[in-house]
Amino acid sequence: MKLTQQKFYPWLLVVCYSLLGIFCPAAVTQFSMVVGELAEALKVETQTVLLADTCRAVCLVIAMFLSSWAYLRLGLRGTIGLGLLFQALPQFLIPLAVDLGSLPVFFACKAAQGLNAMAFPLYISTITMWIDRRYAALSTAIFNGSFAAGSGVGAWVAGLLVPALGWRASFYAIGVMVAVLAVPVLLFTRDKPVAPASEETATPKRGGGYGSILRQPVTWLLVLALLANTWVTQAITVDMSVYASGIGYSYGETGSLMLVISVITVVSSILAGGVSDFLADRTVRKVRSRSLVMGAGYVLSAAGAALLPFAAPAGYLPLALSSCAMMFGASWAAGVFWALPSQLYRPEDNVAGTAFCSGASNIPNPIAPMVVGVLLGTQGHWTAAWMTCAAASAISLLASVLLSGKGREEG
16 A cells, blocks of 8 residues: 555654754754854854844745745655755855855855745645645644744754854754755655546646635735734744843843743644644534634734733733733644645645745744834834734734635535
8 A cells, every 4th residue: 555545644744744844943043042153253243144044034935935836847845855955955054154254155055044945835735735634723733833842942952062062063963953854754745636546637736826826815814814923923032032131031031931932832833723623623614613713812912912011011920921922822823824725725726825825924024023123122112012913913813704704614
């Protein structure tokens, strides 16, 4: 019996993709841990090194839009393989670029790591193509949760290796793990035929790119429904530590808060996926059920963001509760979201739809920290900064409610 005909095959993909998913974002936090060492070795300001990571974030958004284009030309495994090459190779080239003192090569390597994101929509769409629809949200939530866990792993690896072996070892360790885990990912990944195999349909139909999905109102509702997840997540992960330190909390308190937020992200995402699948399995209007569950997360996120500026000065516990409410709500929504595209698009449009929603909803990735932290926060307007998170959550809540009306009865 072929591997893809085994009952465990969809979950094998989930496990392989999730393990890999830990070490791709781990490279981001591992890099941030050694920014000072890189700036010293390159003899540049810290801001210059951080600008390279901004380039990565911009390329990440571009790569998600390119995902469908690459898929149509390179196929599923070809696109994933190219993305993994963009992720792993720079981990070995960045130390070389620093040793040579070459900023262009350094920036090019960080930009290339952003291009790895062309594979992200394919991981999601492949899971949802193969998995039983009863577990669509849970399986994608596990995968997304691995990315949140990876942020903590990257900092842990750097903290362990840098004092003992130097900053270069932290790059090599993450690079080796990505390369090792890429092997089973590429070995087990298979495209799924849209129609039953026959002489005419044995080859999977890959759809026609973005043309058809851009004309569908549901596409724009999906983009808006994920907007707040990106905005809130980036605002918290980048700017919360700055905000907490600025209002008088210690380094230890701030670090503990960020660790708790990281755990909350994983727990919320996986829990939401399970709840969404449980409720959807008990109704004929599955899209409606999932959309309303997703919207519930944004209610909590909006409330947490609106209360944060007033709760934080009152004490550490109010700060922790309000910020964790924001992250729990945003992560909850993300734990549900990725089960929706496969139920709203035709099978042949699933990749293009998932890729476009990924790219468009990630546009705030480089924008949110600049607005929240730089334009507002550093000018002392933190209340307005956090209110942008409440506004984004309200927009995504409205989109979730409107999406619930797109659900149809399913057998």
